[in-house]
Amino acid sequence: MSGRSPWYLAYRRLRRNRVALAFGALFVAIVVFVLAAPLWATQVAHTGPTATHTTERVEVDGEKREVVNREGKPIGPLWLGAGGRFFLGADGRLGRDEMVRLMYGGRISIFIGFLSTLLATVLATVLGLLAGYYRGWTDAVISRTLDVIWAFPVTLLAIALGLALAVGGLRIGPLHLSGSSIWIPILILAFVYTPYMARPIRAEVLSLREREFVEAAVAQGAGPLRVMFGELLPNLVSTLIVFFTLGVANLMLLEATLSFLGVGVQPPNTSWGTMIGGGFELISTAPLLTVIPGAMILLTVLSVNVFGEGLRDALDPKSKIRLEAHAGIAEPEGTAV
Amino acid sequence: MRKLQAALGIAVLTMVAIGLSACGGSGGKEGGTLTGTYASFPDYLDPALSYTAEGWTAMYDTYLPLLTYKHADGEEGSEVVPALAESLPKISPDGKTYTLTLRSGLKYSDGKPVKASDFASTVERMFKLNSPGAPFYEGIVGAEEFAAGKSDSIAGIKTDDKTGKITIELTQPRGTFTNELAMLFVALLPSGTPAKNLTTEPPPATGPYEIVKSEPGRGWSYARNPQWAKTNAAQIPEVPSGHVDKIEISIVRNSATQVNEIERDQANWMQTIVPADLYNKVKDRYDGTQFRVERPINLYYFFMNTAKPPFDDVKVRQAVNYAVDPAALERIYAGALSATHQILPEGMPGHEAFNLYPHDMAKAKAMFKEANPSDRKITVWTDNESPNDEAGAYFNDVLNKLGFDAKLKTINADNYFGVIGNASTPDVDAGWTDWYQDYPHPNDFFQPLLAGESILPAYNTNVAQVDVPELNAKIAKLGEEQLGPEQEAEYAKLDREYMELAPWVPYGTNTVSTFVDSEIELDSVIFNPTMGQDLTSFQFK
Numbered sequence: 084m085s086g087r088s089p090w091y092l093a094y095r096r097l098r099r100n101r102v103a104l105a106f107g108a109l110f111v112a113i114v115v116f117v118l119a120a121p122l123w124a125t126q127v128a129h130t131g132p133t134a135t136h137t138t139e140r141v142e143v144d145g146e147k148r149e150v151v152n153r154e155g156k157p158i159g160p161l162w163l164g165a166g167g168r169f170f171l172g173a174d175g176r177l178g179r180d181e182m183v184r185l186m187y188g189g190r191i192s193i194f195i196g197f198l199s200t201l202l203a204t205v206l207a208t209v210l211g212l213l214a215g216y217y218r219g220w221t222d223a224v225i226s227r228t229l230d231v232i233w234a235f236p237v238t239l240l241a242i243a244l245g246l247a248l249a250v251g252g253l254r255i256g257p258l259h260l261s262g263s264s265i266w267i268p269i270l271i272l273a274f275v276y277t278p279y280m281a282r283p284i285r286a287e288v289l290s291l292r293e294r295e296f297v298e299a300a301v302a303q304g305a306g307p308l309r310v311m312f313g314e315l316l317p318n319l320v321s322t323l324i325v326f327f328t329l330g331v332a333n334l335m336l337l338e339a340t341l342s343f344l345g346v347g348v349q350p351p352n353t354s355w356g357t358m359i360g361g362g363f364e365l366i367s368t369a370p371l372l373t374v375i376p377g378a379m380i381l382l383t384v385l386s387v388n389v390f391g392e393g394l395r396d397a398l399d400p401k402s403k404i405r406l407e408a409h410a411g412i413a414e415p416e417g418t419a420v
Numbered sequence: 421m422r423k424l425q426a427a428l429g430i431a432v433l434t435m436v437a438i439g440l441s442a443c444g445g446s447g448g449k450e451g452g453t454l455t456g457t458y459a460s461f462p463d464y465l466d467p468a469l470s471y472t473a474e475g476w477t478a479m480y481d482t483y484l485p486l487l488t489y490k491h492a493d494g495e496e497g498s499e500v501v502p503a504l505a506e507s508l509p510k511i512s513p514d515g516k517t518y519t520l521t522l523r524s525g526l527k528y529s530d531g532k533p534v535k536a537s538d539f540a541s542t543v544e545r546m547f548k549l550n551s552p553g554a555p556f557y558e559g560i561v562g563a564e565e566f567a568a569g570k571s572d573s574i575a576g577i578k579t580d581d582k583t584g585k586i587t588i589e590l591t592q593p594r595g596t597f598t599n600e601l602a603m604l605f606v607a608l609l610p611s612g613t614p615a616k617n618l619t620t621e622p623p624p625a626t627g628p629y630e631i632v633k634s635e636p637g638r639g640w641s642y643a644r645n646p647q648w649a650k651t652n653a654a655q656i657p658e659v660p661s662g663h664v665d666k667i668e669i670s671i672v673r674n675s676a677t678q679v680n681e682i683e684r685d686q687a688n689w690m691q692t693i694v695p696a697d698l699y700n701k702v703k704d705r706y707d708g709t710q711f712r713v714e715r716p717i718n719l720y721y722f723f724m725n726t727a728k729p730p731f732d733d734v735k736v737r738q739a740v741n742y743a744v745d746p747a748a749l750e751r752i753y754a755g756a757l758s759a760t761h762q763i764l765p766e767g768m769p770g771h772e773a774f775n776l777y778p779h780d781m782a783k784a785k786a787m788f789k790e791a792n793p794s795d796r797k798i799t800v801w802t803d804n805e806s807p808n809d810e811a812g813a814y815f816n817d818v819l820n821k822l823g824f825d826a827k828l829k830t831i832n833a834d835n836y837f838g839v840i841g842n843a844s845t846p847d848v849d850a851g852w853t854d855w856y857q858d859y860p861h862p863n864d865f866f867q868p869l870l871a872g873e874s875i876l877p878a879y880n881t882n883v884a885q886v887d888v889p890e891l892n893a894k895i896a897k898l899g900e901e902q903l904g905p906e907q908e909a910e911y912a913k914l915d916r917e918y919m920e921l922a923p924w925v926p927y928g929t930n931t932v933s934t935f936v937d938s939e940i941e942l943d944s945v946i947f948n949p950t951m952g953q954d955l956t957s958f959q960f961k
Contacts (some may be wrong), residue, residue, distance in 0.1 A: 152751075176697075343802055345673075
């Protein structure tokens with residue numbers, strides 16, 4: 084009987100975790116929903132995410148209704164009453180289609196969450212490998228630099244960077260990003276999150292580099308780059324996958340926080356965070372404008388988190404046992420602690 | 421004899437003022453700490469630099485010029501009255517020489533005496549700072565040479581510290597100069613005050629309150645000026661002493677939160693306009709008891725940079741004027757805005773209603789197609805205060821519908837005007853802005869906003885970069901004359917001439933609101949049409 088690969092075993096463990104799979108499916112559904120934004124905008128709503136309809140009227144069940152009334156109150160959800168136009172109502176006094184903005188906003192929120200986490204993961208992996216493998220001065224310089232960034236509360240640091248870059252943008256040599264570019268929040272989030280990933284990766288590299296397979300590789304004449312990226316990195320993959328999924332959830336939340344405060348995604352781009360910020364002004368008269376994007380963030384973050392935890396349990400079952408032991412769940416009866 | 425009459429007059433007025441103050445005016449309490457909220461920190465808390473309604477409200481009762489606006493509501497509040505000067509200026513028959521005398525015995529809050537020569541140093545400091553107010557005073561003999569660094573002092577200002585006499589000579593007569601002497605730009609500061617932005621280190625005050633703490637972005641605090649009761653109050657009966665002892669202003673970015681704090685009695689007053697979505701609810705619930713609609717003279721408009729493509733083409737600008745729908749903006753401002761499409765707002769002398777560009781998107785698109793601008797990539801600027809941010813988003817969308825590739829840039833309201841008014845800021849193609857009258861004179865809507873000489877490298881108020889020599893000359897000529905029916909007719913004509921060139925898309929005049937909590941006497945709160953809420957008028961029940 085042939086042996087099973089660790090990836091196959093992980094897959095089988097994940098398949099048995101129905102809750103994680105359900106939330107994974109929910110996340111896929113959300114991604115499909117936001118990817119369908121142009122389709123909905125052109126085929127159903129017939130409008131774009133920034134198109135205003137302040138003085139327009141929309142026909143609902145044969146009756147013409149103002150998208151925004153004279154007192155500035157937007158129309159509420161029409162569901163399918165107007166053939167899908169203003170399905171979730173208008174977003175405020177500009178009369179933009181809330182459903183279209185929700186879908187386009189979700190694309191940006193998820194895109195930023197994924198890309199910033201990807202950047203942070205790559206950066207943290209390189210720094211963790213260098214610090215953990217070389218140790219000594221290299222480790223000291225990298226670790227102390229990360230400590231300096233870590234010393235600032237992550238949200239405050241991100242807000243400060245967001246404020247500073249929102250007006251003038253970012254200019255490093257030939258690279259110039261305007262203040263409204265979505266790359267600004269992506270870079271800020273990746274920057275502030277890197278230390279949170281790099282430190283545990285470094286710790287794991289420190290442990291791995293003492294293992295026999297590393298000694299064997301060195302004995303066969305492998306150089307540092309080969310050892311780091313050919314031997315150590317493959318052994319970090321399961322950790323990185325778990326970090327990545329949990330990072331997506333964390334950074335989506337942080338992006339929403341920054342955008343809510345006006346220092347994340349800048350107009351005319353929109354994200355669920357900016358939608359909450361915009362809707363918050365109207366919370367007393369149109370609470371759904373805040374509740375719906377808030378619920379989308381909740382569902383997305385929850386689905387990524389639960390799926391990520393399922394993935395962690397599948398890739399590293401010992402971690403679950405360790406966690407349960409720590410919580411006093413898996414202790415055999417009668418065993419002294 | 422005349423001196424004795426003046427002394428008796430002052431004594432009587434002082435006693436009346438003290439009596440009213442002791443009675444509490446409308447029977448409210450004296451003392452206490454007033455807590456207020458602003459949505460953003462004013463552009464500056466330095467009288468030489470601030471050029472926003474927020475900054476002027478904040479410093480109206482702190483830094484006094486030689487003249488000031490009467491502490492009263494409505495039309496009465498537009499009257500210029502003496503502040504640090506004994507009386508209104510004596511103007512020579514040729515209109516070029518203004519003579520004033522400083523009241524004697526005045527002191528700054530740090531105890532130093534107020535001297536006539538402080539006026540000269542204050543004007544000089546303003547020029548050194550390249551203040552946005554500088555164009556108002558360039559007509560003083562020698563001011564331009566001083567500004568250019570060609571002289572050490574302004575030859576046209578002569579002062580005598582012994583007698584308190586101040587003589588100002590102008591190169592040309594200027595019909596608005598009395599109003600300009602009442603602007604905060606020339607509020608007296610001690611000689612030797614550093615020529616730098618003093619927002620974080622407020623200079624000593626001459627008014628009833630002094631700013632004792634200033635933290636940009638967070639707030640600022642006032643206490644009673646210790647010298648006011650000792651010396652200045654008796655000398656300046658035109659300025660009330662105020663009812664509260666301390667004032668704490670904090671920045672609360674979200675105006676809905678500001679409303680919430682007022683409703684819960686957590687703050688006494690919000691300077692910000694009640695947000696559009698709560699406006700009608702607050703009005704229905706509190707009108708007359710805690711809420712009042714105020715009608716300052718102002719104009720809200722979109723500017724287009726006429727100095728470079730694509731808006732250097734009048735056809736393009738006219739197309740944009742046809743494309744913008746003021747009715748949409750009335751909704752964005754939730755009924756607080758009255759639509760208009762001209763430069764002079766209603767209530768301003770010279771206003772004659774007209775509309776050259778009734779909303780017509782089809783016509784706008786046809787004109788745009790005909791003009792066919794080659795540069796269509798533009799940046800549209802607005803600040804982040806609601807509903808101005810939405811007005812900017814609306815304008816951006818209209819420009820895109822017209823055929824531009826417009827990108828919206830929304831920046832913090834704290835430094836918005838400084839950013840768009842700075843020549844080094846790139847891509848200031850078009851955007852939102854507003855204008856509140858500096859003084860009740862139509863020249864104020866032309867000279868700082870549309871005259872070529874007002875285009876400055878920093879703190880520029882002519883953001884549309886309009887520079888039409890023949891119209892510049894008209895503004896200058898009208899500015900030299902005292903306002904009368906003939907001049908008003910000329911200003912009305914000028915309004916039409918500028919709108920034919922379409923450098924802006926004016927869209928409305930906005931009301932503002934006074935909203936206080938249940939502890940404050942609403943009836944006692946004065947809203948000066950130029951300076952906004954008068955902090956000396958706030959009183960606890």
